[in-house]
Amino acid sequence: MSDASCMAKKVFMLSEIVKVEHLKKYFPVQKSFLEQLFTRELSYVKAVDDVAFSIRSGEIFTLAGESGCGKTTTGRVIVKLLEPTSGKIYFNGADITKLKGEKLRLLRRKMQIIFQDPYASLNPRMKIIDAVGHPLEIHGLAKGEEKKKKVLEVLEKVGLTPPEQFINLYPHQLSGGQRQRVALARSIILKPEFMVADEPVSMIDVSLRSSIIDLMLSFRKELGLTYLFITHDLAVAKYISDKIAIMYLGKIVEMGHKEPLFWNPMHPYTQALLSAIPVPNPERERKRIELAGEVPSAIDIPTGCRFHPRCPYRTDKCSKEEPQLIEVEKGHFVACHLMK
Amino acid sequence: MTSLTKKGPSGWIVILGTIIVSALVIMTAIAPWIAPHDPAKTRVGPIREPPSPQFPMGTTHLGQDMLSRILCGGSIMLQVSTLSVLVCFLIGVPLGLFSSYVGGVFDRACSLVIDAVYAFPGLVIAIAISAMLGRGVVNMALSIAVVYIPSYFRVVRSQVLSIKELTYVEAARGIGAKWYTILFRYVFPNVIPSIVVVATINFADAILTAAGLTFIGLGVEIHIPDWGRDLTSGWQYLSSGAWWIIAFPGIMIILLALGFTLIGEGLSELLNPKLQR
Amino acid sequence: MPLLEVGSLTIDYPTSRGAIRAVEDISFSLKKGETLGLAGESGSGKSTLGLSIIRLVPYPGVIVKGHIKIDETDILKLPEDEMRFIRGRKAAYIFQDPMTSLNPVKRIGAHFIELIRTHEPNTGKEEAFERTKTVVKNLGILSERINDYPHQFSGGMRQRIMIGLAIALNPDLVIADEPTTALDVIVQAKILDLLESLRKVYGMALILISHDLSIILERCDKIIIMYAGHMLEYATSIEMHRNPKHPYTQGLLQSIPNIELSDQKLVAIPGSPPDMLNPPKGCRFWPRCSYAKKICRVKEPPLIKVGRNHFVRCFLYGKKGVHVERNRKS
Structure with a gap:
């Protein structure tokens, strides 16, 4: 690579592509008719409760956590499939929080999402060529022969070779791994800058997972794609990401570059989470950090630090005051009262 | 065809139903050329003659040839049922699609009206409307259509409500598809199988309702040959032993309805993704 | 052997x-x-x-x-x-999906008692109940919760109950x-x-x-x-x-x-x-x-x-x- 392009890449790497501030997403709880009669106030599932982070161009940023921690909702709010309750979302410096209609459609060319379940994310009645080529038609970029040419190109890129064999098939004729490749093809055909990948490998057979991950990594290099990767599997997160944010009950509890975060986890929840991950080594004796109880409901979030009822190190302060996410080391943020 | 037979018993049921229906349709279509007598003409033979070599299905109380009337008598029924299914389809399906996709007040209002219609006994509504509109094929078809629009609406609506929540619809929003693109390219094609099933079963129901309407005299003009019509005029002579005047039209109506029901039942099993494996 | x-x-x-x-x-x-x-x-x-x-x-x-x-x-x-x-x-089997394997209208304790008494008809109700309590305690579930219904438990807790049912007969x-x-x-x-x-x-x-x-x-x-x-x-x-x-x-x-x-x-x-x-x-x-x-x-x-x-x-x-x-x- 020439020096000039190296320089250009560096400048590119530094810019923030996505930034969210005070992002909240509450879902009203459906009540029965009787409950509606007797109570006035609505209760909410606080799926995402004041989250802030920024993703630099070319980076792979991972939101990790257990089910119900709000990671998937955060991803959908950022790509505007869900409206945020409050907070701000910036894309390439522009506020997209309130974007609607035609402007939102234009934005979709630049940000894409792929989903967990490859069996459900493709229309069963659309051939592969139509499914993958549809974004081109929607945005009026290509039709007919030109569309076909582009679809063939992109199918080749996601490893469905020879592509001619695939274009006239229906999704049910493909395996799970192949379908996920088709979904990937559909989302990169518009050459987006940013992609949310919501558990893209958790439903794929073990032996095929790493090939999908490698494919995603190769798009970062080739297309300069930036990822928001969402996963419950910290081993995968560690393999793929540059930065990781650990979420618990709608909030980020720890965030940082992957190496410090994995070698020196500071939040008690992160420590417990890491100690629970199975390691493929029968000879390794491991110390497990036991947590009391289970994740509470996102409707009745505990006061103070939302982790305190399960925390082995809790103090009086923890149940009263909510800890803020503070920078403990350079680039390593933790939300815990122990960190002062 | 061969692919149908490979799908086990439900494939065969569809084939059997199709054979029955197409045989009856073809028979009705070529009837004017194969009927031995003018079906409307009276006194072609003796009155109420039992089946004989000359009149294989006997004659009516007006001396019309029963065989010719059977051959020609399906035409009204097929016209009425086809027309009514078409009307149901054109009104019920779009209404169901929009109502459930748009949601909100519009959906609630539509559902309320449709459910009210659905709660009435079908034949009673058909009789009432038919009595208001008067006789004739189109009027019959319309009055039957009103009865069956709710079935289409309800099936389409419940399907759309579940499909709307599926990931591939979300994925379509994610690639920037407009709402009507999503509705017609992602939602509608996945509703079609259920509509096809409703339509075939609706065909059978429409035939029986049409027979009912003509039976109580709300059908077509007297001189037009029609199976339902012959049931009406024939039942009074059953006590005097003239079984053939109602037996043959009755069998034909049952056959036609059975044919459509078989297709519908078979298809619903074939197209139901939950039963496929 | x-x-x-x-x-x-x-x-x-x-x-x-x-x-x-x-x-x-x-x-x-x-x-x-x-x-x-x-x-x-x-x-x-x-x-x-x-x-x-x-x-x-x-x-x-x-x-x-x-x-x-x-x-x-x-x-x-x-x-x-x-x-x-x-x-x-x-030999007992623990299935993947704990929700569909439990009867939603039966209390947790009743699942255990029925299981014990079908396999060992001579066991009295009291004895079966006592054994249920011991098993549930070993699962790390409070014994008061014996009288709860399956839907009142989280996914992890239900899987514990399934494990308990599998080992109840030793x-x-x-x-x-x-x-x-x-x-x-x-x-x-x-x-x-x-x-x-x-x-x-x-x-x-x-x-x-x-x-x-x-x-x-x-x-x-x-x-x-x-x-x-x-x-x-x-x-x-x-x-x-x-x-x-x-x-x-x-x-x-x-x-x-x-x-x-x-x-x-x-x-x-x-x-x-x-x-x-x-x-x-x-x-x-x-x-x-x-x-x-x-x-x-x-x-x-x-x-x-x-x-x-x-x-x-x-x-x-x-x-x-x-x-x-x-x-x-x-």
Whole structure:
């Protein structure tokens, strides 16, 4: 690579592509008719409760956590499939929080999402060529022969070779791994800058997972794609990401570059989470950090630090005051009262 | 065809139903050329003659040839049922699609009206409307259509409500598809199988309702040959032993309805993704 | 004397397009108190194999060959009413989905009491209740919660209850089929810890079925690697980790991320698992194998002994197979 392009890449790497501030997403709880009669106030599932982070161009940023921690909702709010309750979302410096209609459609060319379940994310009645080529038609970029040419190109890129064999098939004729490749093809055909990948490998057979991950990594290099990767599997997160944010009950509890975060986890929840991950080594004796109880409901979030009822190190302060996410080391943020 | 037979018993049921229906349709279509007598003409033979070599299905109380009337008598029924299914389809399906996709007040209002219609006994509504509109094929078809629009609406609506929540619809929003693109390219094609099933079963129901309407005299003009019509005029002579005047039209109506029901039942099993494996 | 002995077990699923051989010629044995891991991808036949041990091969599967002996009795020859006695008291099964396996309108305690009293009709109500309390306590659930309904428990708690129901009759063997797949890591670790401690307390043998090789390696003494109905490798977990022999096992181990390693390079296995209606001739794995030779495409490799308690089905280690039968006595 020439020096000039190296320089250009560096400048590119530094810019923030996505930034969210005070992002909240509450879902009203459906009540029965009787409950509606007797109570006035609505209760909410606080799926995402004041989250802030920024993703630099070319980076792979991972939101990790257990089910119900709000990671998937955060991803959908950022790509505007869900409206945020409050907070701000910036894309390439522009506020997209309130974007609607035609402007939102234009934005979709630049940000894409792929989903967990490859069996459900493709229309069963659309051939592969139509499914993958549809974004081109929607945005009026290509039709007919030109569309076909582009679809063939992109199918080749996601490893469905020879592509001619695939274009006239229906999704049910493909395996799970192949379908996920088709979904990937559909989302990169518009050459987006940013992609949310919501558990893209958790439903794929073990032996095929790493090939999908490698494919995603190769798009970062080739297309300069930036990822928001969402996963419950910290081993995968560690393999793929540059930065990781650990979420618990709608909030980020720890965030940082992957190496410090994995070698020196500071939040008690992160420590417990890491100690629970199975390691493929029968000879390794491991110390497990036991947590009391289970994740509470996102409707009745505990006061103070939302982790305190399960925390082995809790103090009086923890149940009263909510800890803020503070920078403990350079680039390593933790939300815990122990960190002062 | 061969692919149908490979799908086990439900494939065969569809084939059997199709054979029955197409045989009856073809028979009705070529009837004017194969009927031995003018079906409307009276006194072609003796009155109420039992089946004989000359009149294989006997004659009516007006001396019309029963065989010719059977051959020609399906035409009204097929016209009425086809027309009514078409009307149901054109009104019920779009209404169901929009109502459930748009949601909100519009959906609630539509559902309320449709459910009210659905709660009435079908034949009673058909009789009432038919009595208001008067006789004739189109009027019959319309009055039957009103009865069956709710079935289409309800099936389409419940399907759309579940499909709307599926990931591939979300994925379509994610690639920037407009709402009507999503509705017609992602939602509608996945509703079609259920509509096809409703339509075939609706065909059978429409035939029986049409027979009912003509039976109580709300059908077509007297001189037009029609199976339902012959049931009406024939039942009074059953006590005097003239079984053939109602037996043959009755069998034909049952056959036609059975044919459509078989297709519908078979298809619903074939197209139901939950039963496929 | 082994507790469980499976010999040349072969299971077919007849379909309209021909029979699918879900499990082919599998032999292994298990001693009291041992833990065996069955690892494989979806469609490898691991669940079918697991279910066959309590003779509950899902319809329309049939066991076409082989024997399954529990305590020297061939259960394939038992009449159904005796088999019901074996299920639960000798061998119990823990299913993947804890919600559909519990009756939603019955209290948790009632599930236990009914189970105990159907298998041991002489047990009084009081005694059954006392035993339920002990089991529930061992599960780490407060004994007041005996009177709650299934929906009042979280997914992890329900899986605990399923485990409790499996061990309530003190069986010698427990088969857990993906017991933690639907659960989060922290809950998963707790459930697996619970299984391990209960296994020690009650002295049971455990068969753990999972697609997750990390869990199997971490928790089991011996491991069977399944692929497309075949047993490709059988070894102790330490041996499997230090010295994997089969190219598929090697590939699997290189394709799973390990949280304790930095700068790990994952290597994917090319291709995808075969269509079981048309499995490849010869070795089932050859189309994806980088070492495939001519013979692999024609002949099915035999099970070859490569070490003490280590067998591999691969021509890379010779052409002559061993009879597993003979080895079992050692």
